Amino acid sequence: xxxxxxRIAQAVAVxxxxxELRSRIVTNQVLPFSGLVMxxxxxxxxxxxxxxxxxxxxxxxxxxxxxxxxxxxxxxxxVSDGALDSLRVAGVNxxxxxLGKSISLFxxxxxxxxxxxxxxxxxxxxxxxxxxxxxxxxxVVSATAGLAFxxxxxxxLTAGARGRETLLPLLLLPVVAPVLIxxxxxxxxxxxxxxxxxxxxxxxxxxxxxxxxxxxxxxxLSFGSLIEE
Amino acid sequence: xxxxxxxxIKGVGTQATRLYGVLALVALGWVFVGGLFFTPEDVVQxxxxxxxxxxVPTAWTAYLAFIVTGVASACWLLGKKHSMGFxxxxxxxxxxxxxxxxxTLISGSLWGRITWGTFWVWDPRLTTTAFLFVxxxxxxxxxxxxxxxxxxxxxxxxxxxxxxxxxxLVHFSVVLWRSLHQEASVLSPDGDIKxxxxxxxxxxxxxxxxxxxxxxxxxxxxxxxxxxDAQRASxxxxxxxxxxxxxxx
Amino acid sequence: MQPTxxxxxxxxxxxxxxxxxxxxxxxxxDRQEIVLLQGPNGAGKTTLxxxxxxLIPVVRGSAHVLGVDIAIDRESIRxxxxxxxxxxxxxxxxxxxxxxxxxxTVVGATRAERDAAMQRMSIDGKLANxxxxxxxxGQKRRCALACLVVRRAEIWLLDEPxxxxxxKGRDEIDLILKEAASAGATxxxxxxxxxxxxxxxxxxxxxxxxxxxGVS
Numbered sequence: 001x002x003x004x005x006x007r008i009a010q011a012v013a014v015x016x017x018x019x020e021l022r023s024r025i026v027t028n029q030v031l032p033f034s035g036l037v038m039x040x041x042x043x044x045x046x047x048x049x050x051x052x053x054x055x056x057x058x059x060x061x062x063x064x065x066x067x068x069x070x071x072x073x074x075x076x077x078x079v080s081d082g083a084l085d086s087l088r089v090a091g092v093n094x095x096x097x098x099l100g101k102s103i104s105l106f107x108x109x110x111x112x113x114x115x116x117x118x119x120x121x122x123x124x125x126x127x128x129x130x131x132x133x134x135x136x137x138x139x140v141v142s143a144t145a146g147l148a149f150x151x152x153x154x155x156x157l158t159a160g161a162r163g164r165e166t167l168l169p170l171l172l173l174p175v176v177a178p179v180l181i182x183x184x185x186x187x188x189x190x191x192x193x194x195x196x197x198x199x200x201x202x203x204x205x206x207x208x209x210x211x212x213x214x215x216x217x218x219x220x221l222s223f224g225s226l227i228e229e
Numbered sequence: 230x231x232x233x234x235x236x237x238i239k240g241v242g243t244q245a246t247r248l249y250g251v252l253a254l255v256a257l258g259w260v261f262v263g264g265l266f267f268t269p270e271d272v273v274q275x276x277x278x279x280x281x282x283x284x285v286p287t288a289w290t291a292y293l294a295f296i297v298t299g300v301a302s303a304c305w306l307l308g309k310k311h312s313m314g315f316x317x318x319x320x321x322x323x324x325x326x327x328x329x330x331x332x333t334l335i336s337g338s339l340w341g342r343i344t345w346g347t348f349w350v351w352d353p354r355l356t357t358t359a360f361l362f363v364x365x366x367x368x369x370x371x372x373x374x375x376x377x378x379x380x381x382x383x384x385x386x387x388x389x390x391x392x393x394x395x396x397x398l399v400h401f402s403v404v405l406w407r408s409l410h411q412e413a414s415v416l417s418p419d420g421d422i423k424x425x426x427x428x429x430x431x432x433x434x435x436x437x438x439x440x441x442x443x444x445x446x447x448x449x450x451x452x453x454x455x456x457x458d459a460q461r462a463s464x465x466x467x468x469x470x471x472x473x474x475x476x477x478x
Numbered sequence: 479m480q481p482t483x484x485x486x487x488x489x490x491x492x493x494x495x496x497x498x499x500x501x502x503x504x505x506x507x508d509r510q511e512i513v514l515l516q517g518p519n520g521a522g523k524t525t526l527x528x529x530x531x532x533l534i535p536v537v538r539g540s541a542h543v544l545g546v547d548i549a550i551d552r553e554s555i556r557x558x559x560x561x562x563x564x565x566x567x568x569x570x571x572x573x574x575x576x577x578x579x580x581x582x583t584v585v586g587a588t589r590a591e592r593d594a595a596m597q598r599m600s601i602d603g604k605l606a607n608x609x610x611x612x613x614x615x616g617q618k619r620r621c622a623l624a625c626l627v628v629r630r631a632e633i634w635l636l637d638e639p640x641x642x643x644x645x646k647g648r649d650e651i652d653l654i655l656k657e658a659a660s661a662g663a664t665x666x667x668x669x670x671x672x673x674x675x676x677x678x679x680x681x682x683x684x685x686x687x688x689x690x691x692g693v694s
Contacts, residue, residue, distance in 0.1 A: 153391070157371070157384070164374065167367070167370055167371070170367045170370060171371070171388075174360050174399065175364075175391075175395050177360060177402070178398045178401070178402040181406050185406070185409075203405070204405075207401070207402060210398070211398055214398065215394070218391055218394055222387045222391065225383055225387045228380070228383065228384075229376070229380065
């Protein structure tokens, strides 16, 4: 009896998040790492004005660097005891696996970004108004959805076999470039830094939404082929 | 299920490829001579404009390669027989395309240096070409991941089609981004060149010549790939005979 | 219509990294049989099991599993075939109950089936709440088997199921397999343990260098 995609996705997402809650890899390793990256940016850039101006970009850069680690961790749990193989051999619908892992990656990324934005407010002294907050939340949700979809998709391709994990950054970075560009511009608009008004950020959010839709759909269609041996 | 019979391939050139090989040589020969000697220099840029005869055609060919790889990948994926010829064309086009993309980036960079004093400008076309270049390096790395030809074909055709989705998004984001800085028209080196008749002719001839060169390179490369696959198939036969002996002993 | 011959390979060739791991295997299994696959390392036992599960493509010869030609379509049979390889396919940070729960949910098994599977493998009760990382090899194996049972697979393919288990553990596995066969499953076991496995199996197939070299 085949299960529906949404039931499979739910089971996979719950399983992934439960494992994370138990192992605490994101909270104990990835969050400190990305916080440290934010501090390193401050060392490298060494100017309060510059930092305040580029704060949005730095948050998204730190997020993308952490994305690699999160994706590799997400698939390491599947590969360490051959679970992904077992899921394949059991004929579990790969679309469900894709959605489930995307959801779990989304949740972990959101947690990460909340911490990073708070760090930016503290370290780089950016400020946020009411309209800016709405823009920021919408931007974060759509950008993160896009990152979660492409991360899961290319993570599935590069999972496991020797010499594959190093391929992940090479494949993923060009693909997330539109997210970096758009999310940074929208975030700058939300912080009203560099004289940008909040309303100028909304077209960028539209780009993020298109990106998420394209790769969500693309991922559903291709994940099965990419994890196949 | 039996393995597909590969045609006996004696050499990599055929009458057809020799024909268009000659055509490419002639066209490129004209572009070389004409570009350097017979066309006038530009009012603003002087002799630097001659890089255009290389830069614009290689850019065009790089994008042509991208389209060919995408279309060939789609043909492989959607075709019932999953004919390996499509996969080989996709791979060959990507390899040749990467070389043309590199040429585009180098020529664009040099042109920028001479006309504007900088090696790099965030011109949307150049930036997108740079992304295309890196994306195709990734595609070629995925092709090198190993496995049977069918597995390789399936994986890389999906990656190529994802790239087809991604590159327009990248381009659009970069265009939008640069429009903020209102530099789009100013920074494109070929934006303000007044094209004299013979310049336009040489340029178009260059586009034609490079395209024919592209076709020639891809045909040969994909034939070499076919030979390589045939060799793998015969190596498999040998390995099977060895294994049979091993089993009998 | 239920075919009696559930696995039917004739001169099948399967390639792994350009190497013909199976170089012409003629192998068949009938319903509810327990067949032992034995042979030295590198003979191709694991490859044969993976090919039967539809994980590896068969490039030459003919290969039918449950009546389906797996050279053409190796994905539709996967739901009906269970493979337990060298790895257990478990999630170390989750408990036994959570692992079996996960598998029950993704394959659509009922709660009753889940409970029955855990009981049969003797992993219910207090043991069910222990994390997989804390278990012995035998307990992990039994948990993996429970996840297999819950899938209601018609064919069980087991690669060295006795490995790493003590004598008691091995006996338990044998008992479980015999029960499964009488309940309707067809079982193929690849094992080095020739004597023990011969008590279990109705037939032994010897695999050497990618070829079948003897049936008993």
